[in-house]
Amino acid sequence: MSLLELGDVHIAYGNVKAVKGIDLVVNDGEIVTLLGANGAGKTTTLRAISGLLRLQSGVIRFGEHELQTMPAHKIVELGICHVPEGRRVFGTLTVEENLNLGAYKYRNDPGRVQSGRERVYQLFPRLEERQRQLAGTLSGGEQQMLAIGRGLMSDPRVLLLDEPSLGLAPKLVQEIFRTICEINRQGVTILLVEQNARIALRVAERAYVLETGRIALSGESLELRRDPRVQQAYLGVKEAAGLS
C-alpha cells in the first residue's frame, strides 16, 4: 500500500531545473533508496517532500494528504521526518536539548518526550552518556546518531534519511545501517538517499536511480544489483567482472 507518492514532480532553483518530472512511490513499511551521483537532485527531492522547497509542479501525496503546499512544520506534525544531509545538529545546544526539539510537536506532553528519549537512548546508548554535552563537541558518528535520534523523537511514520553514511568510517557505517534496519523493524517506513550504493542496495527492498533530475532506473534492489549499468556506475564493478 503506497504511503508516500510523488507524481510528476518538477523543482527548480531560479532558472536552474534540478528535478525534472519524477514519479516515486514508497509503500508502508518499506525501505526504499534513492541513488544518484553528485548533483543528481536527491537532496532537492527530500527537501521538497519535507516542505523546505516548493514544487514548480506536481503532487506529493502522504496518505490522504497533499503536501506540496503545506508548511514544513505541518508536515512534521503529520508524521514525516527529514534527517538532513550533513547532520545539522544544533551545536551550541546539548544532546538532550537537540532531542527535545525533535519532539517539538509533543512539547506540552513531557511523558511522550521522555519515552521518546528512552527509545533513542536504547538505539544509541552512546547518546545517553553524552546527554549533557554540547552537540558540537560530538564526533561525526555521534552527531549522525543524534541527527537520526532527533528525527525519531517526532515518532514519524516516514523517515527521510539524507546520506547517513557521509564521512563516516566503514565500521561506523555498518553500525548506523544496522540501526536503520532496526528502526524499520519498529515500523518506520524509510526513504534513504545514499551515494554508498553498495550498502544502500543491501538494506533497501527497492531502489530508484536519479540522473540529472530524472529517474533513470528503478526496481527491486536485488535486480538493480545485478544490472550492469548500476554495477558500472554505482558499484564500481568493472564490465569484465560483471561477466564473470
Add this chain to the structure above:
Amino acid sequence: MALFIEQLVNGLTVGAVYSLVALGYTMVYGVMRMINFAHGDFFMIGSYLGFTLVSSALLGGAIPLWAALIVVVVLSMAGVAIIGVIVERAAYRPLRRSSRLTAVVSAIGVSIFLQNAVMLIWGPRYRAYPPWSVPSITWQVGGIYINFMQVLILAVSFGLMVALYLFVQRTTVGAAIRATAIDHDTARLMGIDVDQIIRLIFLIGPALGAAAGVLLGLYYRQIHFTVGWTYGLKAFTAAIMGGIGNIPGAMVGGLLLGILEMLGAGYISSAWKDVFVFLILILLLMFRPTGLLGERIAEKV
C-alpha cells in the same frame, strides 16, 4: 571613593535600562540577521504609553505607588508588544526573502512612521512625567545615596532579565528560539514554526524596550518623540559590546556601557557623556565588531 560608588550605582541603573533595549536588538539579529533600526522607537512609545498611564487615574492611591508603577510598566509592555507584532507582520515579513538593504530601508521607514504617529498623538514638544509619579524617597546605604527610582529600575530590569534568561535557557520554546537562530531550515525540520518564533521575538523585544522606556521616563521625567534614536543607538552599542546575537552579552554590555557612561560623566564631564558612548561604538565597530566578550561566546544567541 564615594563619588566612584555613586557613579557606579547610577551607571548600573541606566545600564540596566540599556540592557533591556539591547536585548531587543540582539534577539532580532540572532534570529533574523537583521538590525531593527526601529527598535529604539519601541522604547520611545513605551515611555509615552507610560506617561499617559501614569497621568491617568491609575495612581489614584487605591494600591501602593510602587505596585501601581509596575502595573504601568506591564500595560505599556503589552501595548508595545502588540505594536511590535504588527510591525513585524506588516513591514518585515513581506521582505523576509529580500536583500538586507531592503529590510534596513523598511526599518527606517517604520521608525519615521512611529515617530510621526507619536508626534501627532502626543504633540511635538517635550512632555514630562508628573512630579508626583515617583515618591521622593532616598535611602542612605553605607555612605552612598540610592533613591526609589534606582531601586525600582534595578528590581524590574533584573527581574525581567532573569525571567528572559530562564525562558530562553530552560524551556523547549526557548531552545526553539536558540535553534532557529542557528539554522532556520533545520529548525523547520524539527516541526518549529519559524514564523511563530519570529513573531515571539517581536513580542518580547519591543515589550522589554517598552519597560525600559517607562523606567527611564520615570527616572529622567522628560520625554520626546525623538529619544528613540539616541537611546536606541546607545543600546545598539551595548549589544555590539556584548557581541550581537548573544543574549547574556547584551545584558552585560548594557551594564558596562551604563557604568562607563556614568564614570565618564562623573570624572570627566557630564556634558560629554553621549560623546563617550558614540566614541565607544565607533571604536568597537572598527576594532572589535564581534564584541568585547570575544568571538567564541559571541556565537549567535
